[in-house]
Amino acid sequence: MILTKKLKSTKNNSTKKFFISKNPHNKITLISTFILITIGLYFFATFHNDFEQFNTNNKSSTIGVIFIFTAGIIFAYKALFFIYMACKYFKYKAVESVTDKELPTCTVIVPAYNEGKQVWDTLMSLADSNYPKNKIQLLAIDDGSLDDTWHWMLDAKEKLGEYLEIYKQPENKGKRHALYRGFNLGTGEIFITVDSDSIVKENTLRNLVSPFIRNKECGAVAGNIRVLNNKNEMLPKMLDVSFVMSFEFVRSAESALNSVLCTPGALAAYRSSAVFNCLPEWINQTFMGQPSDIGEDRAMTNMILKQGKHVLFQRNAVAYTNVPDKYTGLYKMFIRWGRSNVRENIAMSKYVFTNFRNGNKLGSRLLFISQSAKIIMSYPFVLFMLFFVLVHPLLFLGSTLLSILVTSTFSVAFYSHRYKIKESIWAYTYSVLYTFGLFWITPYAIATANRRGWLTRGLPEKK
Numbered sequence: 001m002i003l004t005k006k007l008k009s010t011k012n013n014s015t016k017k018f019f020i021s022k023n024p025h026n027k028i029t030l031i032s033t034f035i036l037i038t039i040g041l042y043f044f045a046t047f048h049n050d051f052e053q054f055n056t057n058n059k060s061s062t063i064g065v066i067f068i069f070t071a072g073i074i075f076a077y078k079a080l081f082f083i084y085m086a087c088k089y090f091k092y093k094a095v096e097s098v099t100d101k102e103l104p105t106c107t108v109i110v111p112a113y114n115e116g117k118q119v120w121d122t123l124m125s126l127a128d129s130n131y132p133k134n135k136i137q138l139l140a141i142d143d144g145s146l147d148d149t150w151h152w153m154l155d156a157k158e159k160l161g162e163y164l165e166i167y168k169q170p171e172n173k174g175k176r177h178a179l180y181r182g183f184n185l186g187t188g189e190i191f192i193t194v195d196s197d198s199i200v201k202e203n204t205l206r207n208l209v210s211p212f213i214r215n216k217e218c219g220a221v222a223g224n225i226r227v228l229n230n231k232n233e234m235l236p237k238m239l240d241v242s243f244v245m246s247f248e249f250v251r252s253a254e255s256a257l258n259s260v261l262c263t264p265g266a267l268a269a270y271r272s273s274a275v276f277n278c279l280p281e282w283i284n285q286t287f288m289g290q291p292s293d294i295g296e297d298r299a300m301t302n303m304i305l306k307q308g309k310h311v312l313f314q315r316n317a318v319a320y321t322n323v324p325d326k327y328t329g330l331y332k333m334f335i336r337w338g339r340s341n342v343r344e345n346i347a348m349s350k351y352v353f354t355n356f357r358n359g360n361k362l363g364s365r366l367l368f369i370s371q372s373a374k375i376i377m378s379y380p381f382v383l384f385m386l387f388f389v390l391v392h393p394l395l396f397l398g399s400t401l402l403s404i405l406v407t408s409t410f411s412v413a414f415y416s417h418r419y420k421i422k423e424s425i426w427a428y429t430y431s432v433l434y435t436f437g438l439f440w441i442t443p444y445a446i447a448t449a450n451r452r453g454w455l456t457r458g459l460p461e462k463k
Contacts, residue, residue: 074377081370088253088363094315095211102213103206105135106269107186111178112153112196113143118322119196120152126194127160129205136205138164139182140196144172149196174454175265176296180283183275191275193297195266198321199228208269208317219274219309220301221317222251222260223267228320235330237423238430239323244418245411245427248315255313257363259305261371265297267319270304278303287343288450295340302344305364308357327437334438336454338445345372378442385439404431 108126112119123140138160142150153166167185169178183191190209194200204223211218224247227240254260263270278300285292285299292299305311324330345368352361352368388396408431415424 077373081366084366085250085253088256089249092252092256092313092315094207095214095312097203097206097316098210098213100132103132103135104189104209104212105137105187106131106190106192106205106209107137107139107182107188107272108192108194108205109179109182109186110138110140110194110196111143111175111182112140112145112149113172113175113178114145114147115149115152115196116147117152119149120156122194122196122198123153123156123160123164125199126205127163128202129200130202131205133163135188136163137186137188139185140164140166141178141182142166142168143175143178144169146172174293176283176293179296180279183272183279186272189272191270191272193265193268193270194319195321197228198225198266198319200267200319204267204317204319208267208314211312211314212269212271215310215312217258217308217310218312219271219304219307220260220263220311221269222247222255222263222301222311222313223269223317223319224248224251224313224315225264225266226318226320227323229322229325233325234429235325235327236323238426238433239330241411241415241424241426242430244415247313248418249414251313252315254367255311257367258310258312258359259364259367260311260313261301261305261367262298263301263311266321267317268297268300270300271309274304274307274309275300277307290450290452292343293452294336294454295343298340298344299347302347305348306351306356331438331441334441335445335448338441339449339451341371342375342446342449345375375442375446378446382439382443400435401432404428404435407431 110119110122110126115122119140123138126138129136140153140156142153150168157164157166165185167181169181179193182193190212192205192208208221208223211221225243227236227243230236230240251260282296282300282303301311324333348368349372352365355361357364385396405428408427411427411431412421412424415421415427
């Protein structure tokens, strides 16, 4: 229980701290963000007449008409889709934990590569779970690590005894193959996958598997992911606010449609029968003739949705995970996610408009259309942005920052309602970073979707 108490203590201490830590870089970045937004408001007000003239001039040109018409359509679609998702969010309710007697047997699989001591922390937090010990099979698989990961697994084994089984791959084959080995070794009715840099709360596992008991059509469940290393560095603070929006709002709405599009690798659960139904296809998945070694979580989710199963989200099943704290690591992670989204949207397009599931399928199709629209419109968005920058750069800066202020305010309000208002302000900073520093991710991911490699684990990118 030591690790669980440590996690609770760390979390309580972090919420008491002011969201601008003593780290001067965080303070400078946050102040810079507000200065940029203030400048944007000033520019927008100053060049308001220019903006009207810009509209007037461009309405008489072909490019201008296309620009304004497209922007209007996109805005209208986004507004309507947001309202639709908000309605579904308010219908969402997490499933309460079932009794010990009702809880199914489960196999928890922890793949690890070059994780060091963090894998020990992960295994200890799982061992502290409020779950009947006779119903858990805990597996840890070292995927050919080059550091002391295996040493920490051995140490965990010594402390946990027969409760933990550890295995070592002869060489690094990738996370998908480590999970594949775990699935084949597993004996539980439910498979739970946990990243080796994640810490779970005491009731996480029982909350995560409860939907399988309440809903016989449930094939997979996504956990609620928060950021573990968000105490000092700027990027993790931003990502924590972003994750709350992505999981607790977006996935809640998706869950109300029985169609969560991605169960995160950090914490997810799958009905074993659903996994075995698609396991050969999953392990042998290719894209453009190359083996798929990324996006294993989105691929598994996609294949389970294709079986007609429900994929749900459990807000009360929380895991804290480490995220990149430097820009290089962040954009590499986003590139990997972007490539996976491109691949899996193509795969989803092959079944989403068929009679793949009993009952209403409209929600699943709307989610697919929304995801696809973001991907398809990424290139036109960049072109329109460049066009706007060249025609009127100051007006572009002002209107963009004003848009960030308006759209990010919902994220701020949502996070404030769920947690602390002090930390919520990072939503503005994150939006500025994403708009000006990460806008190129999706177009690049599309152009390089056939490339392989994990990028953030020291593995080389393969063409």
